[in-house]
Amino acid sequence: MKNRGFEIVSVYEGNNIILPERKTDKSAGYDIACAEDAILKAGKVTLIPTGLKAYMNDDEYLGIHIRSSIALKNSLSFINGQGIIDADYYNNANNEGHIMLAVFNHASTDFSVKKGTRLAQGIFYKYLMTDGDSNDKGLVRHGGMGSTGV
Template sequence: MLTVQLCRVRGNEDLALPAKMSTGASGFDLCAAVTEELVLQPGEWKLVPTGISIAMPEHLEAQVRPRSGLAFKHGITMLNSPGTIDADYRGEIKVIMVNFGDHPFRVNRGDRIAQLVFQEVAKVQLEQVDELVSSARGAGGFGHTGV
């Protein structure tokens, strides 16, 4: 088990801490730390605070992902999905919510708006070369298999 430190941003002691909603869940639900109701009109996006910051080991990243229920039922998702929280970032986690639905969507303090999933990050060193080794696929992409 890995340990990630979590700190509440002052003034958010009333909010629930991120939590997994089932024993098999991979993500911790994040709550909206808005001070008053926020309304997302269709096609509109806003930066929504969560009231928490984290510190994690260097070999981890945290990914902020949309909640499937909000996406399916209301057309609510995130513009930069998944949002990446780097191991050395110590600021408040915020979510860029967007309304792709047909109706205004209301976000209230404490609403579950996104989920936080932790992933290991591979240590990679980039090496510049003049030519890449070939592969069976080659440069084919964006539907090259017919779909």
């Protein structure tokens, strides 16, 4: 039985995608690399593919955070602060659960990232629900990124 982890989305199989890993024994985050070269335009948001999807338990989510070293040195951030990957995003019909990084370049010059650049880190979290809430809403995700509640 699988609990949580990363897989390569089908359109990126055979493209030497790097599966995320923790770099030290006490690292909380799994480093996530870019699946393609990208140019981050100054003052703009760029969606960068990772070639990855994540599976987890129903009461968990994957938090996606920009790596602090690349953010500080290059004036980058995620446009939404932290990406949240819900458990039902995995293998959704729209995009197979492909994790994309929405990066904002605060600098006045463009910035290039190469395939394999460790741009983000993913941390698996448990979440809690309020009294009276349950997981039996009867609703199923039909879309991909940003589709909850649409």
